[in-house]
Amino acid sequence: MNAIEVTGLRKSYGQVHAVKGIDLSIASGEIFALLGPNGAGKTTTVEILEGFRTRDSGSVHVLGFDPKDEGQAAREWRNRIGIVLQSTSDSGDLSVIETIQHFSGYYSNPRDVEEVIHSVGLEEKSGSLIRKLSGGQRRRLDVALGIVGNPELLFLDEPTTGFDPEARRAFWALIEKLRGDGTTILLTTHYLDEAEALADRVAVINDGRIIEVSPPSTLGGRSTAMALVTWREGQEIKSENTNNPTAIVNKLSSHFNGEIPELTVTRPSLEDIYLAMIGQTHE
Amino acid sequence: MNKIPSALSLGLRRGGLEIRQFARQRESVVFTLLFPVILLVIFGSVFKDTIAPGVTFSQYFLAGMIASGLVNTGFQALAITIPLERDFGALKRLRGTPMPASSYFIGKAILIIVSMVLQIIMLLGVGILFFNVEMPTDPQKWLTFTWLVILGSACSTALGIAFSIVPKSGRGASAVVSPIVIILQFFSGVFFVFTQLPSWMQQFAAIFPLKWLTQGMRSVFLPDTFATQEVAKSWENNRTFAILIIWLIIGVFFSVRKFKWDRD
Numbered sequence: 001m002n003a004i005e006v007t008g009l010r011k012s013y014g015q016v017h018a019v020k021g022i023d024l025s026i027a028s029g030e031i032f033a034l035l036g037p038n039g040a041g042k043t044t045t046v047e048i049l050e051g052f053r054t055r056d057s058g059s060v061h062v063l064g065f066d067p068k069d070e071g072q073a074a075r076e077w078r079n080r081i082g083i084v085l086q087s088t089s090d091s092g093d094l095s096v097i098e099t100i101q102h103f104s105g106y107y108s109n110p111r112d113v114e115e116v117i118h119s120v121g122l123e124e125k126s127g128s129l130i131r132k133l134s135g136g137q138r139r140r141l142d143v144a145l146g147i148v149g150n151p152e153l154l155f156l157d158e159p160t161t162g163f164d165p166e167a168r169r170a171f172w173a174l175i176e177k178l179r180g181d182g183t184t185i186l187l188t189t190h191y192l193d194e195a196e197a198l199a200d201r202v203a204v205i206n207d208g209r210i211i212e213v214s215p216p217s218t219l220g221g222r223s224t225a226m227a228l229v230t231w232r233e234g235q236e237i238k239s240e241n242t243n244n245p246t247a248i249v250n251k252l253s254s255h256f257n258g259e260i261p262e263l264t265v266t267r268p269s270l271e272d273i274y275l276a277m278i279g280q281t282h283e
Numbered sequence: 284m285n286k287i288p289s290a291l292s293l294g295l296r297r298g299g300l301e302i303r304q305f306a307r308q309r310e311s312v313v314f315t316l317l318f319p320v321i322l323l324v325i326f327g328s329v330f331k332d333t334i335a336p337g338v339t340f341s342q343y344f345l346a347g348m349i350a351s352g353l354v355n356t357g358f359q360a361l362a363i364t365i366p367l368e369r370d371f372g373a374l375k376r377l378r379g380t381p382m383p384a385s386s387y388f389i390g391k392a393i394l395i396i397v398s399m400v401l402q403i404i405m406l407l408g409v410g411i412l413f414f415n416v417e418m419p420t421d422p423q424k425w426l427t428f429t430w431l432v433i434l435g436s437a438c439s440t441a442l443g444i445a446f447s448i449v450p451k452s453g454r455g456a457s458a459v460v461s462p463i464v465i466i467l468q469f470f471s472g473v474f475f476v477f478t479q480l481p482s483w484m485q486q487f488a489a490i491f492p493l494k495w496l497t498q499g500m501r502s503v504f505l506p507d508t509f510a511t512q513e514v515a516k517s518w519e520n521n522r523t524f525a526i527l528i529i530w531l532i533i534g535v536f537f538s539v540r541k542f543k544w545d546r547d
Binding site: 105 | 288296300304545
């Protein structure tokens, strides 16, 4: 069974149509990234799946449960999911370990608190009050609170905003570990390299619609896109778009009789593809 | 698979956490707990008159301060701090966990009861030590006192949670809530002898719980001979009970139906 199943999801705020008919299937155990510019409908979509917002129409099943339902069934459902929101700042008068310990008590099968602290790299801050943490450390605490309940499905809304590169790498490793445990993850992010490093599939959402869903390596025809070869010829930088870059390099190599000056061979990055995609739909 | 913890056990856990958080915020401890005590000291020292045979203003004011303490530590504190928690996103995060709303409310009620008991001890202590307020000896009066404190705290908690949906932001909450409480205190006979107020003020105050709480507290701490000086020539404790129950139901209804976890 799919972890998330959405068909024909729509949501408007007054005259503003935030989500204009979205279909989405996310398999169990999959890491799925939702990419899109601000105001594209990302947050609305995710918050409907998390049960924070109501929808106008469409059907939504998250772990087989309709997030709009309430009562005991909703508690059972929330026991199986973890949510890392975009920005949370508590009053901060509790320590890291007190907070995680307390939240772990909400769930039926929580992870070990020490292990959670270790996995987000907050061992040294375990006894510190939250208000004494840096932005990045707070973010790691958010993640810790999202995973302490041992969720089958984890929502991560821009989890690494404000991380330094080292912390981001450590966070990516944590996600890989969760993948190993079979956790399904729905990730929204602004960082394309993050989506590329983590996600099995990426959906690009713009103007309330999903433009494309595919693995990051083939998004927007990326794998078959032409390569760009550039090199220096005297004072001039020359370039050529080609499907056969190796042939061109060979030709240039014999032309220059060995080393080709300032040779580069590039394919469009995920970012180039993504920008082209969301740019296209603006026109 | 273990079972999810019950709403009650999570409520008790939340109560413990609320108390721990509260105790670490020194400003709020001082402001919420000590403020009524400081007021008692000031008013008790300034107004030393006797307002009826054997009744000093200090006694009258002590009854009023205990009653308004119920409103300060419950209604006022919650109606100001809950919008702040909402602004921080702390409520939304709780909403995303299996913890039910009832546990959150139970936790708040525990915090209110505990801080209320502390405050009453301090107010009574100051009253006895500095203003010669005599404690009632009739067990019946202490019974009245007990139900007034329990029902008053419950009412104040429920109305505070319900009113937390009114302030648009955490920053503005204090500006919305504090004037309401202060005006109610003036109208309800906390700072002045109630029967000396204009009758429109008395009638307005009679709609809200504070007037009834102060009157109920006077029935505990003032001699029964003073009952004839009340508006109805009696303590009206049955009516106080009924009015507090009605406000409690209103508070619970709006808390359960309208509580907002997220800033929009």
